[in-house]
Amino acid sequence: MSTTLRLGEAEIVRMGLGTNRLANTPRNVALVKEAVAAGVGMIDTAHSYTGGQSEETIGAALAGDPGGSLVATKGGYAGAGHGRPEVLRAEIEESLRRLRTESIALYYLHRVDPETPLEESLAAIKEYRDRGQIRHVGVSEVSIDQIERARSVVPIAAVQNHYNVSERKHEPVVDYCEKEDIVFVPFFPLRGAGGTAVQEIAARHQATPAQIELAWLLRRSPRMLPIPGTLSLEHLKENLAALQIELTDAEFEALL
Numbered sequence: 001m002s003t004t005l006r007l008g009e010a011e012i013v014r015m016g017l018g019t020n021r022l023a024n025t026p027r028n029v030a031l032v033k034e035a036v037a038a039g040v041g042m043i044d045t046a047h048s049y050t051g052g053q054s055e056e057t058i059g060a061a062l063a064g065d066p067g068g069s070l071v072a073t074k075g076g077y078a079g080a081g082h083g084r085p086e087v088l089r090a091e092i093e094e095s096l097r098r099l100r101t102e103s104i105a106l107y108y109l110h111r112v113d114p115e116t117p118l119e120e121s122l123a124a125i126k127e128y129r130d131r132g133q134i135r136h137v138g139v140s141e142v143s144i145d146q147i148e149r150a151r152s153v154v155p156i157a158a159v160q161n162h163y164n165v166s167e168r169k170h171e172p173v174v175d176y177c178e179k180e181d182i183v184f185v186p187f188f189p190l191r192g193a194g195g196t197a198v199q200e201i202a203a204r205h206q207a208t209p210a211q212i213e214l215a216w217l218l219r220r221s222p223r224m225l226p227i228p229g230t231l232s233l234e235h236l237k238e239n240l241a242a243l244q245i246e247l248t249d250a251e252f253e254a255l256l
Contacts, residue, residue, distance in 0.1 A: 002222060003243045004041070007106070007183050008136045008157055012070050013041030014218060015240050018187070018229030020046070024053040024060065032061035034233050036069045038240060044160075044185070044227040046074040046110055047091045055098035064101035071099060072106035072158070072185075074140060076113060076121055083113025085124035092128055104128075108138035108160055109150075118146060122153040129154060138185075144176050160185040160227075165213045165255055166192025178221045189217055189226040197254045205245055214242035216255050 004011050017040045022028050035043065043066065045054045058071060075091035076083040088109075095104060107125060112118050128134040138158035139150045150156050159177050161170040163186035177184040190210050202212045210228070217226050228239050 001218060001246060005183060005223060005225060007070060007225075010070055010105070012068070012225075013039055013240075013243070014225050015040060015214070015243055016042030016044050016185070016225055016227035017236060018044050018227040019054045019058065020049045020229055021231060022054040022057050023050050024057045028057050028231065029061045031231065031233060031236075032058055035236055036062065036067045038233070038237055040069055040236065040240065042070045042072055042106075042185070042225060042227060044072050044187075046077065046108075047095050048074075048077045048110070052094070052098055055095055059098050059100035062100075064099070066105070070105045071101075072108065072138070073099065073104060074108040074110035074138075074160075077110035079111075080113060080115040083109065083111070083116040083118075083121035085116075085120055088121060088124045089127075092125070092134070096133065103132055104134045106136045106138055106158055107134040108140045108158070110140050112139075112142060112146060118149050119153050122150055126154040138183075140187075142173070144173055147173070147176065147182075156182060158183040158185055158225075160187055162186070162188055163217075164189045164192050165194050165198065165216055174221050174224070178223045182223065183225055184221060184223050185225050185227055186217060187227060189214060190228050194255070201247070201251050201254070204251075207242075207245055208238060211238060211242040211245060212247075212255075214239060215245035215247050216252060218243065219247050219252050 136157035140160040202209045
């Protein structure tokens with residue numbers, strides 16, 4: 001199993017850090033720096049996370065230089081009207097300022113706006129990609145049909161959907177992304193009960209159940225890049241250690 005994957009021009013480690021609870025404190029600024037030093041491949045945030053503090057914390061820690069990590073953010077969340085082009089433009093500008101960068105490595109449309117055509121939302125994001133202020137574009141919580149519509153507007157480098165050992169409604173999307181060489185980023189990768197099989201496999205590997213669930217995701221597709229959230233460097237290092245766990249065919253199939 002490869003521990004890295006390619007996203008655009010970057011070869012990155014297949015384990016990220018989710019930051020939806022990241023407040024702007026000195027301790028958390030230090031955590032982001034330590035995460036990069038530990039080798040995390042992607043730092044995932046959004047315009048909406050902790051009222052903007054998540055992006056501000058990452059900006060304070062990295063000041064536009066993420067080292068070997070890739071910083072991804074999102075805009076257009078919270079329902080009807082939030083995918084309008086003018087809303088997205090304002091959020092992108094704010095994200096650029098908060099992250100203290102001239103170019104966002106990966107920018108997702110956070111949700112498809114029920115009142116704004118997907119194509120209009122992505123056209124606004126494409127403007128920034130064309131200017132080099134966004135390098136790669138993603139979409140979140142989408143169907144295959146929506147991904148294909150998005151790709152008619154702009155190249156799609158990543159898809160972020162809810163997926164884990166217990167939540168499998170996006171199985172076809174995982175397979176589509178692998179076939180089309182799109183990175184699949186499962187959010188809430190550890191939410192849900194893995195069951196007794198996870199416990200038994202964890203004991204066999206002298207690992208935590210969370211590490212086994214992450215190892216299963218990594219085995220599920222070579223284009224999978226989980227982003228478990230944590231505010232603990234110890235837990236982050238445990239998550240990274242899941243990259244070294246090789247499940248047998250029988251163990252993998254026991255969790256299918």
